[in-house]
Amino acid sequence: MTDNIMQSSAKSCRRGPSRLSFICTVRNKSYISMTTNNSGGCFNFQQHVLHASTSITARHPAQRHLPFSQPLRSLSRADHPLETPPHSQPNLHPRRLPIHPEINSVIFSEELIQARVAELGRLIGQDYQRSDLLVLGVLKGAFMFTTDLVRHIYPYPASMEVDFFKASSYGAGTTSSGVVQLDSSFKKEGVRDKHVLLVEDIIDTGHTLSRLVALMEEAGAASVRVAALLDKKARRRIPFQADYTGFECPDEFIVGYGIDYAEKYRNLPYIGSVKEEFIKHD
Template sequence: MHEVVEKVLVSQDEIIHKCAELGAKITSDYKALNEVPYVVGLLKGSVPFMAEIIKHIDLDIQIDFMDVSSYQGTKSVGDIRIDKDLDCSVQGLSILLVEDIVDTGRTLKEVKRTLMNKGAKDVKVVSLLDKPDRRVVDIEAEYVGFAIPNEFVIGYGLDYDQKYRNLPYIGVLKREIYE
């Protein structure tokens, strides 16, 4: 365990097992709809989760990325900024957004609204983590790996000050690091 981690919330093995479950469910759901999702990762945090989950989606998917932010330091400020948009039109596409964590929900709600306004057929969300105690807008992910308590988490894509994304698990950051 890394010296800044108070405790491990979700192990690497648990994440991989959950990705297999989620991937099978996503595959089944989209096959039932006779659709193939256009898989969109929200940078930077979704990258490790997206890399794992797409291995378990048994469809001929395409992937793309958006860079969207609403954080300054440890706080979601509610000011949504799109730094990198998609490389193609989403007109008529079924989008599967890949998110590291659904926290306040502000970013996700704005991204979904933006994609629908650009003509997406539908937008569903798969998130590694869900922190429902922090939600300030009405939005839920269709596919969730783990619901977690209101603690500051790092690892598997989640960062503090752009560090610790490469930890192979989800850990709670020691309070003295960010206070």
């Protein structure tokens, strides 16, 4: 079954107001459709669906005749047909990279993340269509989410700026120090009188975001909202609710899609948990 799916190509990904379906054409011409419930602002994932959708990795049309082992960089520009997906469709990046050997299981697949990020972009676009917007990505964890999200903010705000600054509280461990460290990249003058959207990868204890929202308010922002890809409610120490949330996150230390463990795994296009033997316990 998995082999079959691995050989498949994702034909379409449809979104409705209350469900999201992945439809794949499998080599033997059968169809697979998976649905997840999508309730309001927060996507309630179903574990079995996520694991299933993870294995739907399609090959780029230009890769069809290449062995899987051939690196993508050997393809020339001309090999890539310029197909621009309609703005309203999730951005399915066809690829077939093996799961990282130190990853235990994929919790949010690349396809699912991309679909949800596109959806959040449209929600944000609708809310800011008549105002200016300063999108502030919180480094390093939110670098990937921010760069994907801004491409999907539509309708376009009257004007939009994108910037980043660095805040951290975890160091090389898996627990928050509770002290949020900012570096000099944050300049208060840069947010004065602006409508700020803070973009974060994850809310865990809530220390980082409660500190950052207070900081924006002190700096004189006209308004402050928060978009967080993941919300790990079970670990909250300080009450905090984001304005735009991607997914509820299970109570596990997760990595990937910008999120690290001791600076590793930020490059992964999906989010998963690390195998126990690769976590250092003090």
